[in-house]
Amino acid sequence: MKARSLKELKKLRQxxxxxxxxxxxxxxxxxxxxxxxxxxxxxxxxxxxxxxxAVQPLKASARHEKAGQAARPAPLPRQxxxxxxxxxxxxxxxxxxASTLLHVDEHLSYLRAGIGPDVPARLRRGQWAVxxxxxxxxxxxxxxxxxxxxxxxxxxxxxxxxxRVVHGKGHGSPxxxxxxxxxxxxxxxQKHEVLAFVQARPPDGGAGALLVLLRxx
Numbered sequence: 001m002k003a004r005s006l007k008e009l010k011k012l013r014q015x016x017x018x019x020x021x022x023x024x025x026x027x028x029x030x031x032x033x034x035x036x037x038x039x040x041x042x043x044x045x046x047x048x049x050x051x052x053x054a055v056q057p058l059k060a061s062a063r064h065e066k067a068g069q070a071a072r073p074a075p076l077p078r079q080x081x082x083x084x085x086x087x088x089x090x091x092x093x094x095x096x097x098a099s100t101l102l103h104v105d106e107h108l109s110y111l112r113a114g115i116g117p118d119v120p121a122r123l124r125r126g127q128w129a130v131x132x133x134x135x136x137x138x139x140x141x142x143x144x145x146x147x148x149x150x151x152x153x154x155x156x157x158x159x160x161x162x163x164r165v166v167h168g169k170g171h172g173s174p175x176x177x178x179x180x181x182x183x184x185x186x187x188x189x190q191k192h193e194v195l196a197f198v199q200a201r202p203p204d205g206g207a208g209a210l211l212v213l214l215r216x217x
Contacts (some may be wrong), residue, residue, distance in 0.1 A: 108199040108210075110185065115195050123213050124198045128162035130211065131155075135166040136180050144180055148187055152214070156193045159217045164200065169208040181208070188212060 109120040122128075134151040136144040148165065155163050165188070167180040188194045193215045200209040 108185065109197065110189060111196045112194065119196045119213065120198045123162070123196055123211055124201060128213060130162050130164045130204070131160045133164040133166065136184070137166065137168050141179060141183065145187060148184065149191070152191050152193055156214055156217060161214055161216065163212050163214065164204065164209055165212055166205055166209045184210065
């Protein structure tokens with residue numbers, strides 16, 4: 001707006017000055033309100049601290065559970081429990097007579113019906129590489145029985161074809177006779193996963209171990 005006279009110019013200056021003064025007044029009032037709010041928050045915080053007394057901050061890693069919510073239980077080893085239950089279901093009998101099914105010449109061997117007659121010789125020569133091993137030394141009969149059942153089940157789930165079962169020769173047993181050496185062949189014959197087994201070669205344990213061929217998954 002153009003001033004047409006000195007009088008109008010003077011009036012415009014007065015209006016501008018009044019507007020500046022009002023703006024400054026409002027800015028001061030807003031700052032005063034903010035300061036008052038900050039002081040109030042500080043006062044409220046101090047009052048809260050006095051009311052609750054001394055406190056110790058929680059560690060950053062601490063987890064907060066909702067009120068009424070029970071703490072989560074530790075995860076269960078479900079696969080291990082399933083393996084153990086399966087092993088118990090498949091408990092092998094000590095009353096099974098394996099003598100009529102075993103071939104005993106210079107080496108002990110077993111071949112399930114329907115399997116090629118050349119398999120024991122190929123197994124003994126190492127055509128199937130040993131992929132896993134279980135050593136039953138030092139176990140009681142019931143412990144060894146369950147350990148062997150669980151071992152065979154786990155090996156088959158993993159697609160393993162050839163394993164070595166070490167039962168020992170009994171040199172440290174009373175009477176120099178290995179109880180497990182007599183029982184392990186009978187246990188293995190009862191497992192449908194076992195296709196054949198042979199006495200290990202001397203470098204692989206000899207009379208103290210068996211090489212076992214498992215059914216393909």
